[in-house]
Amino acid sequence: MRRSFYRLDRSGLSLILDQLKHRGYTVLGPKACGNALQWRPLDCLEDLPGGLSTLLAPAQYRLQTGSETCLFGNPGGLDSIKAILHPPRQTITTIRKAGDQLEISQETPPAAKLAFVGIQSCDLAAVAALDRVLLQNGEADEVYSANRANAFFLSVHCTQSGPTCFCASMGTGPRAKAGFDIALTERLEGEQPEYLAEAGSSLGAKVLEEAHALPAPPEWMRQSTEATQKAAEAQTRKVNRQAARAVIDSTFEHPRWEQTAKRCLSCGNCTSACPTCFCVNYEEQSSLDLASAQRVRLWDSCFTLSFSYIHGGSIRLTPKSRFRQWVSHKLARWQDQFGVTGCVGCGRCIVWCPAAIDITEEFAVLEQAAGSAVTAGGSPHGH
Amino acid sequence: MSLLAAPPATVKRPIMQPAVGRVLQVVKETHDTFTLNIEPPPGDPVARFRPGQFSMLYVHGVGELPISISGDPECHDYLTYTIRSVGQVTYQLVTRQPGECIGLRGPFGTAWPLTEARGKSLLIVAGGIGLAPLRPAIYHVLRHRGDYNRLVVLYGGRSPRDLLYRKEFAAWGMLPDTQTLATVDYGGVSWRGHVGVVTAMFRHVRMQPDETVAMLCGPEIMMRYAGRELESRGIPASRIFLSMERNMKCAVGFCGHCQMGPYFVCKDGPVFPFTQIKPYLDLYEL
Missing domain, CATH: 3.40.50.80 (Nucleotide-binding domain of ferredoxin-NADP reductase (FNR) module)
Known part of the structure; x- marks a missing residue:
């Protein structure tokens, strides 16, 4: 569709939130909660973390005082929406024993109507990646479908980059290209912020029309593009995603895996923080009298020993092989499996790794090691 | 030929929800391996499989496992599984008594290329x-x-x-x-x-x-x-x-456990052409 552009002030934005609530959406947005920015229901714009900014570094996350006017200026500092669309804990079926029969009931959650206010471009890309796994992969995951089906995305282009961001190199940001209903650019010239709003869907356009948003001055669009371009150029971390598959394929036996795995605690923080890590386990939870049992789905991590267990032992015995599996899956195998990269460059794994393992740093070492083999176009496994 | 075609989906059940099957017979094959015949619900697509495919077998209160189907593909009255007792769920499966209920999901995965092998x-x-x-x-x-x-x-x-x-x-x-x-x-x-x-x-x-x-x-x-x-x-x-065999929790590519390089063994396999899987067989701890 042809995109239309509008200008909004703070009260205009507030009206949009009301519009969404009026349409039956549960409006969610970033909220300072437990010393981190997390997705929580939003009552009004005052709930947004105005006056707060995140300080990000490998193995470091701090909330600190920031610009009062800026409502959305925390690139890379916000929790991903994975935990909402693909919950960490979900009962799937309940199975009761009745005499010698089994009664099975499905615990499908009702279709939700969720609006995400302030989602960043990397996370929109992550949702598109999860869609490929959980919706477009033969079967559709019922829980994810129910949460995802009616989702409304009011995204915000990042006009600044966080120190751990590398979305520009992954092709997923800092400007949201698709997947949003409305995309905002926050403009901080005056005392109060103003917003350039682009409609990305007909519903988004309708919501903007209903909020009586006025057309934006033509130069705002150019300024917005320049601002996101500047944010992209400011990123110091990067992954050469075009070379990623060939690099991973030719470095399976590289000693770097082992060296870094000595620091890796196999804690799985990276897989929890990652907006695209989808692996789950199904656990059996019985009632004390054994009459009833639930199949409970829980997030799982490829960093656990039990993840690859088959009779006789685990396939991936060493932390080295588990670390390698994760990095290889994110940067290379995902492309084989789903046609997109599994890493969106959000940098959360770098921030939340207690050992400060940096996927971009690891990749750079491997890329250099792969060197001539890769530039010659050689993939040993012939993909 | 109907046997080698994909099984018809007459009953649409949520993919993670098992059908309830009933154990007809448990035969001891060796000291640790048993063959179970399980009767699926009448007319249920869970019974229509192609050779090489597997089911997810569920024991109430214990858990669920992938088990290959070992019986005659043209017998739709019951499903046959040969199970070696090596862990909690397999032990509970082989110690079931006739008449007891077991959950069945499937069939899943790729099959042996019997159509392509005709005339050979x-x-x-x-x-x-x-x-x-x-x-x-x-x-x-x-x-x-x-x-x-x-x-x-x-x-x-x-x-x-x-x-x-x-x-x-x-x-x-x-x-x-x-x-x-x-x-x-x-x-x-x-x-x-x-x-x-x-x-x-x-x-x-x-x-x-x-x-x-x-x-x-x-x-x-x-x-x-x-x-x-x-x-x-x-x-x-x-x-x-x-x-191939790998840890599997869902059998439909959601749980991520069975990944082997670019493949999900549950849906890209378990049966692979050697050309496809050979590069990955040699990679230790892949």
């Missing part, structure tokens, strides 16, 4: 419990004997007491155009058959490599060496197929 000879190489996922293919060939040339079944086990389906195996060997050979790692005093690895049996096989399709299932190390050996004997990798 079949070389089946099984190791240990690996004979179970191959037995439906053997049943299919025996039912449609005119569609195939020679049938050779090579079977390796740890010891004579670990060999499955021994009477049946001996009977197959008596059929025309059929050759069966068993070998064990440890023979004992009463064993008069072959001793050694299954790859050592290839020299006893009478067949033409240029018109043979090979199907392998057993320990990964056995399949790796058998695949290479068959290639060196003139069977191209594109006509060698093997069935």
Whole structure:
């Protein structure tokens, strides 16, 4: 569709939130909660973390005082929406024993109507990646479908980059290209912020029309593009995603895996923080009298020993092989499996790794090691 | 032919929700391996499988596991599974009594290429419990004997007491155009058959490599060496197929556990052409 552009002030934005609530959406947005920015229901714009900014570094996350006017200026500092669309804990079926029969009931959650206010471009890309796994992969995951089906995305282009961001190199940001209903650019010239709003869907356009948003001055669009371009150029971390598959394929036996795995605690923080890590386990939870049992789905991590267990032992015995599996899956195998990269460059794994393992740093070492083999176009496994 | 076509989806049940099956019979095959016949709900698509596919079997209060179907694909009255008791769920499965209920999901995964193998000879190489996922293919060939040339079944086990389906195996060997050979790692005093690895049996096989399709299932190390050996004997990798095993929780590509390089063993496999899986078999801890 042809995109239309509008200008909004703070009260205009507030009206949009009301519009969404009026349409039956549960409006969610970033909220300072437990010393981190997390997705929580939003009552009004005052709930947004105005006056707060995140300080990000490998193995470091701090909330600190920031610009009062800026409502959305925390690139890379916000929790991903994975935990909402693909919950960490979900009962799937309940199975009761009745005499010698089994009664099975499905615990499908009702279709939700969720609006995400302030989602960043990397996370929109992550949702598109999860869609490929959980919706477009033969079967559709019922829980994810129910949460995802009616989702409304009011995204915000990042006009600044966080120190751990590398979305520009992954092709997923800092400007949201698709997947949003409305995309905002926050403009901080005056005392109060103003917003350039682009409609990305007909519903988004309708919501903007209903909020009586006025057309934006033509130069705002150019300024917005320049601002996101500047944010992209400011990123110091990067992954050469075009070379990623060939690099991973030719470095399976590289000693770097082992060296870094000595620091890796196999804690799985990276897989929890990652907006695209989808692996789950199904656990059996019985009632004390054994009459009833639930199949409970829980997030799982490829960093656990039990993840690859088959009779006789685990396939991936060493932390080295588990670390390698994760990095290889994110940067290379995902492309084989789903046609997109599994890493969106959000940098959360770098921030939340207690050992400060940096996927971009690891990749750079491997890329250099792969060197001539890769530039010659050689993939040993012939993909 | 209806058998080799995808099973019709007459009942649409949520993918993670099992059908309730009833145990009809539990037969002891060896000291640790049992064959269960399970009756699915009447007319349920869970019973319509292609040889090589697997089901997810669920024991109430214990858990769920992928188990290959080991019975006749044209029998829709009950499903047959041969299970070695190696852990909590398998132990609970083999100790069920007739009449008890078990959850069934499936069938899942790819099948042995029996349509493509028509008009050719079949070389089946099984190791240990690996004979179970191959037995439906053997049943299919025996039912449609005119569609195939020679049938050779090579079977390796740890010891004579670990060999499955021994009477049946001996009977197959008596059929025309059929050759069966068993070998064990440890023979004992009463064993008069072959001793050694299954790859050592290839020299006893009478067949033409240029018109043979090979199907392998057993320990990964056995399949790796058998695949290479068959290639060196003139069977191209594109006509060698093997069935892989990995940890599986969902069987539909959601749980991520069964990944092997670019593949999800549950839906891209378990049956893979050797050409496809060969590069990954050699990667330790992949």
